[in-house]
Amino acid sequence: KQEVTQIPAALSVPEGENLVLNCSFTDSAIYNLQWFRQDPGKGLTSLLLIQSSQREQTSGRLNASLDKSSGRSTLYIAASQPGDSATYLCAPSGTYKYIFGTGTRLKVLA
Amino acid sequence: DAGVIQSPRHEVTEMGQEVTLRCKPISGHNSLFWYRQTMMRGLELLIYFNNNVPIDDSGMPEDRFSAKMPNASFSTLKIQPSEPRDSAVYFCASWGTSGRRELFFGEGSRLTVL
Numbered sequence: 001k002q003e004v005t006q007i008p009a010a011l012s013v014p015e016g017e018n019l020v021l022n023c024s025f026t027d028s029a030i031y032n033l034q035w036f037r038q039d040p041g042k043g044l045t046s047l048l049l050i051q052s053s054q055r056e057q058t059s060g061r062l063n064a065s066l067d068k069s070s071g072r073s074t075l076y077i078a079a080s081q082p083g084d085s086a087t088y089l090c091a092p093s094g095t096y097k098y099i100f101g102t103g104t105r106l107k108v109l110a
Numbered sequence: 111d112a113g114v115i116q117s118p119r120h121e122v123t124e125m126g127q128e129v130t131l132r133c134k135p136i137s138g139h140n141s142l143f144w145y146r147q148t149m150m151r152g153l154e155l156l157i158y159f160n161n162n163v164p165i166d167d168s169g170m171p172e173d174r175f176s177a178k179m180p181n182a183s184f185s186t187l188k189i190q191p192s193e194p195r196d197s198a199v200y201f202c203a204s205w206g207t208s209g210r211r212e213l214f215f216g217e218g219s220r221l222t223v224l
Contacts, residue, residue: 036215096141
């Protein structure tokens with residue numbers, strides 16, 4: 001059974017810092033891994049999708065890497081801003097089932 | 111393009127009442143998922159439809175829960191009778207036929223059962 005752990009559970013940083021959010025999973029036989037952002041009271045917004053043949057994806061200030069063999073993914077956020085404050089969830093998938101971590105709650109202070 | 115659309119956004123009901131949550135997936139998407147989010151258990155997959163057919167309903171907690179997808183643009187999740195422990199945010203999500211399997215979520219339906 002796939003288990004997903006995200007570290008740290010919460011993070012509070014001053015604006016401008018570069019951040020690293022970690023995700024580990026127990027079953028390396030995954031199809032994709034997707035990173036999401038969730039704002040309070042809102043749905044999940046897709047940030048980055050890494051397909052199994054890929055090792056990383058980039059979008060603006062976000063970069064996500066995937067190491068299937070070690071069961072790890074990392075989300076880098078460059079030059080953090082207060083608007084980045086949210087909960088970040090990683091979710092590896094099998095053929096159709098995404099299993100979600102409990103998330104990292106990020107607060108970026110102005 | 112419109113995203114995944116869910117209704118109602120908020121529902122407050124009394125124990126024993128029937129609850130129906132609705133979802134319209136993104137046009138052209140052929141896979142639809144219902145998830146439930148609680149503080150205790152996080153996000154859990156309830157049911158997965160592909161081409162309107164239920165493929166995996168192993169996450170449906172009990173017989174009080176049922177889901178249908180009568181056509182490619184509409185799905186319902188019904189709880190009858192509802193209980194306080196069903197209080198949660200219910201999300202609908204979909205993905206398309208491109209093979210990317212990128213999941214897109216709706217805004218969710220927050221259910222409170224008193």
